[in-house]
Amino acid sequence: MQTSTGKREWRLCRDGFGDAIIELGKTDRRVVMLGADLSESTRALWFKEKYPERFFSFGIAEQNMLCAAAGMALAGLIPFVSSYGVFLSGRAWDQIRTTICYSNLNVKMAGAHGGISVGPDGATHQALEDCAVMRVVPNMTLVVPCDYHETRKATLAVAKMYGPAYVRYGREKVPVVTNEDTPFELGKALVMRQGGDITFIANGYMVSQALDAAEILAGEGIEARVINMHTLKPLDREAIIRAAKETGRIVTAEEHQLAGGLGAAVAEVVVQTYPVPMRMIGMPDSFGESGTPEELLTKYGMTAEKIVTAARSLLNKNGETATV
Amino acid sequence: MSEMSELEKLQRMCRVVREDILRMIAAAGSGHPGGSLSAVEILVGLYFSRLRHRPAEPDWAERDRFILSKGHIAPALYAVMAHAGYFPREELLTLRKLGSRLQGHPAKGRPPGIEVSTGSLGQGLSIGVGLAVAAKLCGYPWRTYVLMGDGEIQEGQIWEAAMSAGHYRLDNLCGIVDRNYMQIDGSTEDVMMLDPCADKWRAFNWHVIEIDGHDIAQVVAAYDEAASVKNKPTVIVARTIKGKGVPFMENKAAWHGKAPNAQELELALSQLY
Numbered sequence A: 001m002q003t004s005t006g007k008r009e010w011r012l013c014r015d016g017f018g019d020a021i022i023e024l025g026k027t028d029r030r031v032v033m034l035g036a037d038l039s040e041s042t043r044a045l046w047f048k049e050k051y052p053e054r055f056f057s058f059g060i061a062e063q064n065m066l067c068a069a070a071g072m073a074l075a076g077l078i079p080f081v082s083s084y085g086v087f088l089s090g091r092a093w094d095q096i097r098t099t100i101c102y103s104n105l106n107v108k109m110a111g112a113h114g115g116i117s118v119g120p121d122g123a124t125h126q127a128l129e130d131c132a133v134m135r136v137v138p139n140m141t142l143v144v145p146c147d148y149h150e151t152r153k154a155t156l157a158v159a160k161m162y163g164p165a166y167v168r169y170g171r172e173k174v175p176v177v178t179n180e181d182t183p184f185e186l187g188k189a190l191v192m193r194q195g196g197d198i199t200f201i202a203n204g205y206m207v208s209q210a211l212d213a214a215e216i217l218a219g220e221g222i223e224a225r226v227i228n229m230h231t232l233k234p235l236d237r238e239a240i241i242r243a244a245k246e247t248g249r250i251v252t253a254e255e256h257q258l259a260g261g262l263g264a265a266v267a268e269v270v271v272q273t274y275p276v277p278m279r280m281i282g283m284p285d286s287f288g289e290s291g292t293p294e295e296l297l298t299k300y301g302m303t304a305e306k307i308v309t310a311a312r313s314l315l316n317k318n319g320e321t322a323t324v
Numbered sequence B: 001m002s003e004m005s006e007l008e009k010l011q012r013m014c015r016v017v018r019e020d021i022l023r024m025i026a027a028a029g030s031g032h033p034g035g036s037l038s039a040v041e042i043l044v045g046l047y048f049s050r051l052r053h054r055p056a057e058p059d060w061a062e063r064d065r066f067i068l069s070k071g072h073i074a075p076a077l078y079a080v081m082a083h084a085g086y087f088p089r090e091e092l093l094t095l096r097k098l099g100s101r102l103q104g105h106p107a108k109g110r111p112p113g114i115e116v117s118t119g120s121l122g123q124g125l126s127i128g129v130g131l132a133v134a135a136k137l138c139g140y141p142w143r144t145y146v147l148m149g150d151g152e153i154q155e156g157q158i159w160e161a162a163m164s165a166g167h168y169r170l171d172n173l174c175g176i177v178d179r180n181y182m183q184i185d186g187s188t189e190d191v192m193m194l195d196p197c198a199d200k201w202r203a204f205n206w207h208v209i210e211i212d213g214h215d216i217a218q219v220v221a222a223y224d225e226a227a228s229v230k231n232k233p234t235v236i237v238a239r240t241i242k243g244k245g246v247p248f249m250e251n252k253a254a255w256h257g258k259a260p261n262a263q264e265l266e267l268a269l270s271q272l273y
Helices: A013-027 A044-050 A062-074 A085-091 A093-101 A116-121 A130-135 A148-160 A206-218 A237-247 A262-273 A293-299 A304-314 B002-028 B033-038 B040-050 B071-084 B089-094 B124-138 B156-167 B197-203 B216-228 B262-271
Strands: A010-012 A031-035 A055-057 A078-084 A108-112 A141-143 A165-168 A173-175 A190-193 A198-202 A224-228 A231-233 A250-257 A278-283 B065-068 B144-149 B173-179 B207-212 B234-239
Touching: A010 A013, A013 A031, A013 A044, A013 A078, A013 A108, A013 A148, A031 A044, A031 A062, A044 A055, A044 A078, A062 A078, A062 A085, A062 A093, A062 B124, A062 B156, A078 A085, A085 A093, A085 A108, A085 A130, A085 A165, A093 B124, A108 A148, A116 A293, A130 A141, A130 A165, A130 A231, A130 A250, A130 A262, A141 A148, A148 A165, A190 A206, A198 A206, A198 A237, A198 A262, A198 A304, A206 A224, A206 A250, A206 A304, A224 A237, A231 A262, A237 A250, A237 A262, A250 A262, A250 A304, A262 A278, A278 A304, B002 B033, B002 B040, B002 B071, B002 B089, B002 B216, B002 B262, B033 B040, B033 B071, B040 B071, B040 B144, B040 B216, B040 B234, B065 B071, B065 B124, B071 B089, B124 B144, B124 B156, B124 B173, B156 B173, B173 B197, B173 B216, B197 B207, B197 B234, B207 B216, B216 B234
Parallel strands: A031 A055, A031 A078, A078 A108, A108 A165, A141 A165, A198 A224, A198 A250, A250 A278, B065 B144, B144 B173, B173 B234, B207 B234
Antiparallel strands: A010 A173, A141 A231, A190 A224
16 A cells, blocks of 8 residues: 555546546446536546537536435436536535535535645635535545546445545646555545554545654654545544544544544544644644645645644654643 | 316305415414415316316326415415315414424425425425426426415526526416515515516516406416417416405405404404405
């Protein structure tokens, strides 16, 4: 599982979504695709090219698209809705809450362009609150895959389960840290690296950064466990509790606001079950701005180096627990 | 002759449904009498005449679909469904009470026959669009009906849905606007002007039928006309009176969302026409 940083392949999560929906379209005639004028970018176009009769354009009108997907689900179809995360989770939140989730309808949502790494488009297009607002709605399943393979597997997995599901991923190529054969089970965290001194719990792009951080610390004789918490809801509470008990310190890392995201979800479990010191890496209650993905991730502190710094703050020289 | 008696039966049903609406809302102590009373003929004409459904088999695959987009008039829908045989009439008095299936706004499957949860205005027509698109894709024969309030069509999403229904030529979709000209804050034309209402729908490529929404013969005829229109969705703009049937409630915005007390209920039932 551990890959040396320099040799990693970089691929688009969006392509994992695109490849998955083509597979789904082939094997299940109930699968339909809805697009809101971003079909090339979200890869919905790949589905349209193969199965034009099962692709439906809804124009720049996300609220209608989400409720139309609800209607299609009521008729027994499995609608996939794709757009940018800000528009899907923000513009259509009430539609997702009241029409889709309250009625527990089988609508699958693909929120592209999650995170600050959207880059030059700036704050309007950088979805940094999407996980928080999707996580709090009952009946929702929320997945934040870490790379191409995991996005493909997550898309296939949400198609198989019944109920509303949201898959969130970014715009840019990200390091491939899993492979075709890496296990993926909704709601079951993936331990990507064993370690007993501290645990990093990450999702999305930040999984690769957590792995890099663990490598850096390994050079200092510190063994960090790295947990890929791809499913944010339902959360794998057992994996979190085990990490708290066995390593005594947790650093979370996500490309999302610190409020309401992965770190908050982990903290909710930790403080109620086995309190241990924690640090959280993510967006510090701020909107983004234009810049390259690298510049923005560095400026706002979502890097392997920041995870290392946070880890060090939890570990003193002797590896004992720091005071909170 | 038999047609006359059929209409008379529907008219009698409207009266009984109005009584039930008033009793339910009074028993609940809250609810929306005004818009419930204005939509009675629209609902009775559908459920007791033109809707293809099997109350004893609520998930019959070939049933027509009905979506109550103006979810706050749930009491009218529940009363009509109870009389149609979906559930016992006695249950109506459990409206809005803890543990009741009859939620303040309709909740999917509670009781069976409620197709989807509604209550946040502006979303039902889009659900209808999805159902109608799916029916066309899969070759299903059933039709989809969506009842909207007139105040509700101030929601922008209604026009997103209207645009998409016209775009996909959904002739298996029928919208109904309960055009009672009243909403919570007063006249629709004062709160946010809706006229020319019919022209708006025509501009979105809909076939429009304008009727007196309290004339049951016109209501039923409109459903038939809608079913005969090809290549376009149809909207029935039904001119109605908010609070219809209870003189002291008619055209009074104050009765949009207020329950009658015991004396008011007695008065309302005695005056009901």
